[in-house]
Amino acid sequence: MDLLTEIAILVLAAFVGFEVISKVPNTLHTPLMSGTNAIHGIVLLGGLLVIGPAEGLLEDILLVVAIAFGTINVVGGFLVTDRMLGMFKSKPDPEKAPPEP
Amino acid sequence: MSRADVITLLYIVAFALFIVGLRMLRGPRTAVRGNQIAAVGMALAVIATLIDERIGDWGLIVLGLAIGTAVGIPSARSVRMTAMPQMVALFNGVGGGAVALISVVEYREALENGGGNPEAEVLIPILFAAVIGSISFWGSIIAFLKLQESLKGRFGIPRQVNAGLAALAVAIAILIAAGTESEGLFWLLLLVSGSLGVSAVLPIGGADMPVVISTLNAFTGLSAAAAGVALDNTALIVAGMLVGASGSILTKQMAEAMNRSIGNVFFSGLGAGGPAAPGLEGGTVRSTSPADVAIQLSYARLVVVVPGYGMAVAQAQRAVADLASELERRGVEVLYAIHPVAGRMPGHMNVLLAEADVPYDLLKEMDDINGEFARTDVALVIGANDVTNPAARTVPDSPIYGMPILDVDKASSVIVLKRSMSSGFAGIDNPLFYDPKTALLFGDAKASVSEVLAEVQDL
Numbered sequence: 001m002d003l004l005t006e007i008a009i010l011v012l013a014a015f016v017g018f019e020v021i022s023k024v025p026n027t028l029h030t031p032l033m034s035g036t037n038a039i040h041g042i043v044l045l046g047g048l049l050v051i052g053p054a055e056g057l058l059e060d061i062l063l064v065v066a067i068a069f070g071t072i073n074v075v076g077g078f079l080v081t082d083r084m085l086g087m088f089k090s091k092p093d094p095e096k097a098p099p100e101p
Numbered sequence: 102m103s104r105a106d107v108i109t110l111l112y113i114v115a116f117a118l119f120i121v122g123l124r125m126l127r128g129p130r131t132a133v134r135g136n137q138i139a140a141v142g143m144a145l146a147v148i149a150t151l152i153d154e155r156i157g158d159w160g161l162i163v164l165g166l167a168i169g170t171a172v173g174i175p176s177a178r179s180v181r182m183t184a185m186p187q188m189v190a191l192f193n194g195v196g197g198g199a200v201a202l203i204s205v206v207e208y209r210e211a212l213e214n215g216g217g218n219p220e221a222e223v224l225i226p227i228l229f230a231a232v233i234g235s236i237s238f239w240g241s242i243i244a245f246l247k248l249q250e251s252l253k254g255r256f257g258i259p260r261q262v263n264a265g266l267a268a269l270a271v272a273i274a275i276l277i278a279a280g281t282e283s284e285g286l287f288w289l290l291l292l293v294s295g296s297l298g299v300s301a302v303l304p305i306g307g308a309d310m311p312v313v314i315s316t317l318n319a320f321t322g323l324s325a326a327a328a329g330v331a332l333d334n335t336a337l338i339v340a341g342m343l344v345g346a347s348g349s350i351l352t353k354q355m356a357e358a359m360n361r362s363i364g365n366v367f368f369s370g371l372g373a374g375g376p377a378a379p380g381l382e383g384g385t386v387r388s389t390s391p392a393d394v395a396i397q398l399s400y401a402r403l404v405v406v407v408p409g410y411g412m413a414v415a416q417a418q419r420a421v422a423d424l425a426s427e428l429e430r431r432g433v434e435v436l437y438a439i440h441p442v443a444g445r446m447p448g449h450m451n452v453l454l455a456e457a458d459v460p461y462d463l464l465k466e467m468d469d470i471n472g473e474f475a476r477t478d479v480a481l482v483i484g485a486n487d488v489t490n491p492a493a494r495t496v497p498d499s500p501i502y503g504m505p506i507l508d509v510d511k512a513s514s515v516i517v518l519k520r521s522m523s524s525g526f527a528g529i530d531n532p533l534f535y536d537p538k539t540a541l542l543f544g545d546a547k548a549s550v551s552e553v554l555a556e557v558q559d560l
Contacts, residue, residue, distance in 0.1 A: 071169020
């Protein structure tokens with residue numbers, strides 16, 4: 001892909017990122033940080049794409065570690081966020097319908 | 102439709118899911134669903150990538166994925182809620198580490214493919230990914246160790262050290278981009294950047310750590326986007342940049358919520374980055390917003406309202422009673438802690454609250470309620486000051502030392518509604534306001550309570 005096209009995508013994604021997080025209550029700062037944290041685990045894809053053409057033991061080791069790191073970032077990130085957010089819905093609330101799943 | 106088109110289409114769906122998921126993470130009711138939607142987006146992106154023609158070495162891929170899953174799931178499941186911040190730091194760090202490792206391989210490939218003379222256009226994104234990824238990895242590791250309290254004490258690192266390391270990293274990067282082919286130089290770049298990550302985070306104190314982690318989170322996002330440019334992969338570019346941008350905004354908001362600027366957090370100099378001692382001058386207070394107070398209250402089990410003279414002056418008792426009944430409707434237990442000298446006369450508060458139809462059995466005398474604060478989720482202090490001042494228990498020099506007080510500081514969190522930072526009737530400062538678990542909502546008590554009530558109703 002053309003470098004300029006990539007830069008265009010980069011700039012547009014930056015604006016979307018700025019807009020999407022406009023005003024967040026403080027209480028949600030930590031879960032939101034954790035959620036975005038999981039999303040940058042996308043680097044996992046980089047490891048997946050590079051490991052095929054990679055040559056030699058050193059590169060293989062580096063990339064297996066990179067894939068493992070990326071997977072930890074993704075899997076752990078989403079799970080931890082889910083657990084944190086669970087704190088918000090787990091209140092004894094006999095009268096109302098159970099919180100949405 | 103070619104295979105590449107299918108991949109691109111799946112990526113586009115994944116982007117939409119990321120953006121929708123992030124949006125939903127902004128509200129407490131939609132957040133859980135938002136996180137799940139983003140996770141589905143990630144799964145789609147991974148699946149799409151796995152059908153790419155360039156994918157090979159399945160054994161190694163499965164090995165990496167298996168190790169990552171085997172480490173990631175149990176650590177996320179078992180971590181205690183109190184240890185969440187360091188877990189996030191660690192997950193962030195490994196993301197940055199992955200970027201740095203991929204950049205090494207990319208550099209080696211570039212040397213090979215470029216016939217020993219890769220173009221700067223190819224090298225720059227690789228170098229960027231290497232520097233930022235490495236800073237993020239090592240910075241996050243330090244943040245993890247500090248939060249885990251494995252690294253204790255104060256580390257004063259002169260600002261010049263950071264500046265020097267940053268200059269050195271830039272110089273090496275320029276040297277490589279200009280055509281110096283040396284893998285050794287590349288590793289040196291990773292080392293220098295990593296040292297910068299360590300020395301920048303090391304002096305920063307506990308209360309500022311969330312801001313640091315959020316900054317490193319944005320960094321990892323940016324490094325992933327740079328890796329995306331190097332790899333010609335739109336998924337990395339878009340998702341990485343989304344995190345880079347939203348993470349930066351989030352960092353700014355977090356710093357503002359703590360009355361700190363980002364520059365203040367990172368460059369406040371020798372050891373001053375820590376939370377000020379609960380000393381009375383120079384202590385930092387944390388201000389909050391009606392929306393945050395509303396969320397905290399709605400998700401509490403037990404809220405204890407501590408009314409004081411400020412409530413009486415503002416004639417806020419009606420609004421307070423309305424807020425309490427709205428919370429009760431949501432299953433929150435609300436009690437009132439009445440200090441004998443709250444207000445300006447004994448029974449002042451009881452009268453006002455009775456006037457607002459607050460059931461009398463909810464009004465608790467000091468001796469009855471003090472034992473309850475330990476299980477109180479939120480103590481809502483409305484215009485009370487001296488009767489909550491822990492100095493009465495702890496500071497023998499204080500003019501109010503020995504006065505019986507409401508043990509508000511024993512609650513899990515404290516919200517103080519206050520007109521300004523002026524001291525109370527006794528004219529002495531209140532360490533409660535500088536307690537890290539205390540948040541202040543400034544403004545007229547009646548207006549503040551009404552705003553909080555409106556936010557609760559919106560939830």
